[in-house]
Amino acid sequence: MKNWISVISLIAVSVLYFNCTNTVLEDLENNPTPPDVAKYNPHVKAVIDAHCINCHGDTNPSAGIVLSNYNDTRFQTETGNLLNSVNNDANPMPPSGLLPQWERDLFQQWVDDGYQEN
Numbered sequence: 574m575k576n577w578i579s580v581i582s583l584i585a586v587s588v589l590y591f592n593c594t595n596t597v598l599e600d601l602e603n604n605p606t607p608p609d610v611a612k613y614n615p616h617v618k619a620v621i622d623a624h625c626i627n628c629h630g631d632t633n634p635s636a637g638i639v640l641s642n643y644n645d646t647r648f649q650t651e652t653g654n655l656l657n658s659v660n661n662d663a664n665p666m667p668p669s670g671l672l673p674q675w676e677r678d679l680f681q682q683w684v685d686d687g688y689q690e691n
């Protein structure tokens with residue numbers, strides 16, 4: 574019985590978590606005006622969770638590139654790797670195709686606004 578409660582709690586937390594993440598993106602999709610200040614959390618993280626984390630999470634990340642947290646994401650951005658990849662027509666990230674311009678702009682704005690965490 575206790576196990577079931579744990580499982581159900583875990584599912585509830587996961588659903589809540591994904592709902593929150595998606596809400597940030599949905600708000601932006603409906604009204605893609607740049608935020609006053611682009612921050613890692615919620616903006617950059619929401620884009621990564623939707624489009625990158627499947628391949629660049631903690632476990633066996635593609636090309637060894639981890640984008641699951643602030644420090645690693647900032648590092649990949651400061652090297653220029655991340656912006657080059659998301660804006661690369663020939664070999665875009667995600668590999669399925671370039672993201673909409675407003676999502677790519679969020680990464681650039683995050684840089685311009687000084688890599689704020691939250």
Ligand code: HEC
Nearest residue numbers: 624625627628635636638649654655658659664666667668
């Ligand atoms: C379907 C899996 C997949 C997704 C989704 C994905 N990547 Fe990648 N990524 C890869 C693979 C595979 C490589 C290594 C091969 C290559 O560079 O094409 C890579 C390489 C990279 C590199 C290194 C490129 C270089 O030249 O060193 C960066 C940075 C990167 N990805 C960022 C991202 C970002 C940011 C996103 C989301 C916007 C993303 N990736 C989404 C699979 C993925």
